[in-house]
Amino acid sequence: MPTASERHRRLLPVVVAATVVLADQLTKWWALEALAGGRVINLVWTLRLNLTSNTGFAFSLGGGFGPLIAVVVIAVIGVLVWHGRTISSRTGAVAVGLLLGGALSNLGDRAFRGDGFLSGAVVDFIDLQWWPIFNLADAAVVIGVALFLVSSLRAAEP
Numbered sequence: 001m002p003t004a005s006e007r008h009r010r011l012l013p014v015v016v017a018a019t020v021v022l023a024d025q026l027t028k029w030w031a032l033e034a035l036a037g038g039r040v041i042n043l044v045w046t047l048r049l050n051l052t053s054n055t056g057f058a059f060s061l062g063g064g065f066g067p068l069i070a071v072v073v074i075a076v077i078g079v080l081v082w083h084g085r086t087i088s089s090r091t092g093a094v095a096v097g098l099l100l101g102g103a104l105s106n107l108g109d110r111a112f113r114g115d116g117f118l119s120g121a122v123v124d125f126i127d128l129q130w131w132p133i134f135n136l137a138d139a140a141v142v143i144g145v146a147l148f149l150v151s152s153l154r155a156a157e158p
Contacts (some may be wrong), residue, residue, distance in 0.1 A: 011083050012016045013097035020101025024136040025108065031125035046129040053113075053121035054133075070118035077103050092151035100145030102137040 035041070042048045056069070069072035075101060084096040106122045114120025124133040 009087060009093050010085070012090065012138035013087070013100060016094055016097025017104060020098060020137065020140045021105045021108070024101070024105040024140070027136050028109070028123040028125070028136065031123060035125060040127075048127045048132060049128065050127035051123070051125050052127075052133050054124050055119075055121045064147040066125050067116070070107060073103050073110075075109050076105070077129045085098075087151075089151050089155065091147055091154070095147035095151055097145045098140040098147065102141035102144060105137040105140075106135075 009092065031049065031051050035049055038051075040048055040050045080096055080100050080103070084093070084100070087093045087096055094120045107118075109122040110118045112120060113123065122136050122137075124138070126135060126139075127133045
């Protein structure tokens with residue numbers, strides 16, 4: 001029978017993933033409403049909010065390959081769920097949750113923001129003007145990868 005600590009580590013990725021999906025979808029909903037018609041909101045320095053959509057993957061590469069990208073993302077989600085069962089650290093559990101949440105939220109865009117099977121576009125709106133436009137799910141994935149690497153390096157230490 002799992003201990004309370006083990007149950008908590010198994011629940012933590014689920015809670016983190018759900019939080020990422022909720023925050024990402026709420027901010028995308030806001031962006032679609034507030035930035036419609038080409039409105040741009042300048043915040044500070046080069047940071048601005050600028051609505052766009054992405055039918056490709058990272059850095060808008062692979063436009064038009066949405067269904068193929070979605071299938072790959074589904075496979076990655078499966079691997080994360082499988083691997084997440086063996087995570088023993090809190091950092092690793094948070095990393096898996098961030099990766100799952102980001103992947104699921106962007107997959108939701110592909111599933112529900114298009115006309116065909118997984119052919120929708122991901123909503124992006126955070127524009128640094130010197131980096132491709134992204135969203136909270138993308139940020140969660142990047143942070144999740146970094147935390148996953150930290151967690152893996154710590155686990156490998158003697």
